[in-house]
Amino acid sequence: MRKAAIIVAAVVFASSGTAFAAGEAAGGDPAKGEQIFKQCMTCHRIGPGAKNMVGPVLTGVIGRQSGTAPGFAYSDLNKHAGENGLVWSEDLIFQYLPDPNAFLKKFLTDKGKADLATGTTKMTFKLANEQQRKDVIAYIKTFSDKK
Ligand code: HEC
Incomplete structure (x- = not known):
């Protein structure tokens, strides 16, 4: 009985751990992502002259501190996250998109x-x-080394 409880605990721990494992955002197709990004374009631009x-x-959002695009009036929530260490990575954007506020x-x-x-946050859009x-994210990444 006790052994079973330990096994259950271990399995729960292992599966919740994967939700934050490194590289979870890997495996995207940038060409498909360009189509998805059309939904983001209601509010965002990316690429030369954006x-x-x-x-x-x-x-350049990947590797950028949250809330720091020059000239944009961010919510306090978005800025404070950046001031307290949030630097966007592929995995963090992956975790952010289903519920940015949460x-x-x-x-x-x-x-x-x-x-x-x-x-x-002013980012009201959710992508589950x-x-x-x-x-x-694979599409956004193609612009990650640019400013
Ligand atoms: C309805 C408008 C809207 C849509 C659609 C939208 N966003 Fe946003 N997004 C915003 C706003 C506004 C902010 C700034 C949030 C704030 O200041 O709280 C933001 C912020 C962000 C940030 C943080 C940027 C930073 O500099 O800290 C990321 C990343 C992001 N959005 C990605 C996306 C992606 C990817 C999509 C499409 C899947 C998307 N957004 C769709 C309005 C939108």
């Missing part, structure tokens, strides 16, 4: 900044589908 719109420019609040809370985990997230 400008801030309703949302910040996403050129992600930013959890990030700040995990950093011991629950007092800053208030308000709402796992493969679509991988594909759109």
Whole structure:
């Protein structure tokens, strides 16, 4: 009985661990991602000559501190996450897209900044589908070394 409980605990731990494993955003198709990105284009632009719109420019967002695209008026929530160590990686964007507000609040809370985990992000869009997230991130990544 006891042994079974330990095994169950180990399995639960292992499967919850994979949700944060490195490289979880890998395996996307940038060509498919370009199609998905059309949904993002309601608010975002990416690539040469991209400008801030309703949302910040996403050129170079991978490796960029959260809330720092020049000239964009971010929410406090988005800025505070960056000021407390959020630098966008493929995996973090993958975790962010299904629920940006919850992600930013959890990030700040995990950093011991629950007092800053208030308000709402202006990024109201949610992308739940796992493969679509991988594909759109693969597309965004093709612009990651650019400013
Ligand atoms: C309805 C408009 C809208 C759509 C659609 C949208 N976004 Fe956003 N996004 C925003 C806004 C506004 C912000 C700034 C959030 C803030 O200041 O709280 C943002 C922020 C972001 C950030 C953080 C940028 C930074 O500099 O910190 C990422 C990453 C992002 N969006 C990715 C995406 C992706 C990928 C898609 C498509 C799958 C998408 N967004 C669709 C409005 C949108």
